[in-house]
Amino acid sequence: MTPDAIVVGSGPNGLAAAITLAQAGLKTVLREAQARVGGGLRSSELTLPGFMHDVCSAVHPLALSSPFFRTLPLAEFGLEWVQPSAALAHPLDDGSAAVLERSLDATAERLGPGGGDWRRLHSPFVRRWDELSHDLLGPPLRPPRHPFLMARFGLRALRSATGLAGSLRGTPARALFAGSAAHSFLPLESPGTAAFGLLLSVAGHAVGWPIPRGGSQRMADALAAYFRSLGGEIVTAAPVEGLDELQAARLVLLDLSPRQVLRIAGDKLPVGYRRALERYRYGSAAFKVDWALDGPVPWTAAECARAATVHLGGTLEELAASEAAHARGTVHERPFVLFVQPTLFDGSRAPAGKHTAWAYCHVPNGYALDVAGRIERQVERFAPGFRDRILARSVLAPADLERRNANLIGGDINGGMMDLRQVFARPVARPTPYRTPVSGMYLCSASTPPGGGVHGMCGHHAARAALAEVLR
Ligand SMILES: Cc1cc2nc3c(=O)[nH]c(=O)nc-3n(C[C@H](O)[C@H](O)[C@H](O)COP(=O)(O)OP(=O)(O)OC[C@H]3O[C@@H](n4cnc5c(N)ncnc54)[C@H](O)[C@@H]3O)c2cc1C
Helix, strand or coil: CCCCEEEECCCHHHHHHHHHHHHCCCCEEEECCCCCCCHHHCEECCCCCCCCEECCCCCCHHHHHCCCHHHCCHHHHCCCEECCCEEEEEECCCCCEEEEECCHHHHHHCCHHHHHHHHHHHHHHHHCHHHHHHHHCCCCCCCCCCHHHHHHHHHHHCCEHHHHHHCCCCHHHHHHHHHHHHHHCCCCCCECCHHHHHHHHHHHHHHCCCEECCCCHHHHHHHHHHHHHCCCEEECCCCCCCHHHHCCCCEEEECCCHHHHHHHHHHHCCHHHHHHHHCCCCCCEEEEEEEEECCCCCCCCHHHHHEEEEEECCCHHHHHHHHHHHHCCCCCCCCCEEEECHHHCCHHHCCCCCEEEEEEEEECCCCCCCCHHHHHHHHHHHCCCCHHHEEEEEEECHHHHHHHCCCCHHHCCCCCCCCHHHHHCCCCCCCCCCECCCCCEEECCCCCCCCCCCCCHHHHHHHHHHHHHHHC
16 A cells, blocks of 8 residues: 555554554555564563563553553553552561552552651642643643643652752662662763653552563553554554655654664754754663563562562662762662563463562763673572572673664664753754654654653654644
8 A cells, every 4th residue: 555654663552543543544664674563662582582681671651650551441452451459669678678559558658757748748649640741741732721730739849859859858768669660771960860760660550560461562562463454554663764765755753863864854944953863862771681480579678579660779879879870971889770570470471380570780981891690699689599599591681782772873772862951852852743844754752752651642742743733
């Protein structure tokens, strides 16, 4: 068929864009460089046969909060969410663990003196998460639908994570907040880093931190199957090398980061826009380790077995030191580690009695040294005997991640730094950041608002902007 639209790249944003266009009746083709669809939503037997690992994203509070994904009939196309009984655990050296329960009250009760502070901080936003998530993940530069709620959130979110966490009483509450804020990949003293802590904790209470049964690939496969049911066509193992290959279509949506856009379309861009894309900044990277395990992780704090996600790194002060280190170009001896243990809740991913685990820490962009040992020491610190359970490991350094997905420039998993300036001017400051100066060409990746994470809203908004142009 001669397509109306071609979407390049099948990450969650490419899939969301393609679905939005197909829902509007456009003949849409999705082109993917790799053999399978999914981008950051791929799963693979990285270690041993029968052990299914998530190569990139593993835990999906943002997918469940996504105003667009929530409207799609993905369960009919094979997606099943698994909800661990707690969203997140954060062990400490005294053998205890702070736990982000689904219930705000249950969380607060166990946070000692900081419990009341935790409840007061989160409760107005947990109650109204539906409305707030629409505004937070909504189209950029539009007046919010709930301005007072957004203003209340914004006043807290614009603070630094260390500032807001420091206002909570007690080590457990501070550490629990700082762990979520550290998903920003930024020094925790930076203004705006509190936003990540607040957003992820509130989402944890409101919708949980779920995992897809069978692995994240199942979500990509469900999105792809739904897209095909709308008449969409998917072509895999088909990297796009230049814009000229896409001339047949009236609309071209690129689920790519600025560096690749410059590579495939640089000669078509006006100088000012090209320079602006060249100035786009990439952030720190992920260094990832996956394990096949002989048994479950032997946590000192038993509560850690109630959550798929466990944040390893200790106190607020330790986490702040770890996050300051990668921003300075080095890696802390005891880095903050994001750890996921999916098979405790989803036995389909490993042979009976065996387990998988997934982890990464933050390293400078393009970092070439091996920090797998430091990651394992952090796990061992809170789960002595962990190393004895390792059957096999897969190590993906920043360059390996980029080889598997060209969007992960230098191992940056957010499609570019998410500091205050670049959250709004993403990838450049324009009234419609998705539209490029080339007629019919749009950007729809995590390098556009609202940025990184599996929520599909960059793709959805870009497609809506493109449709508005077609209708005009
Ligand atoms: C290690 C890791 C852990 C993560 N953990 C989480 C998590 O737990 N929860 C969460 O919400 N998010 C997580 N993320 C972030 C999330 O995966 C990304 O933010 C999200 O996938 C971005 O989606 P996207 O569609 O913009 O791009 P991507 O998912 O990166 O997809 C881009 C696609 O474009 C394709 N492509 C690139 N160049 C070309 C070309 N020239 N021609 C054709 N196709 C091309 C790529 O192969 C890829 O399939 C993680 C990411 C990584 C890497």
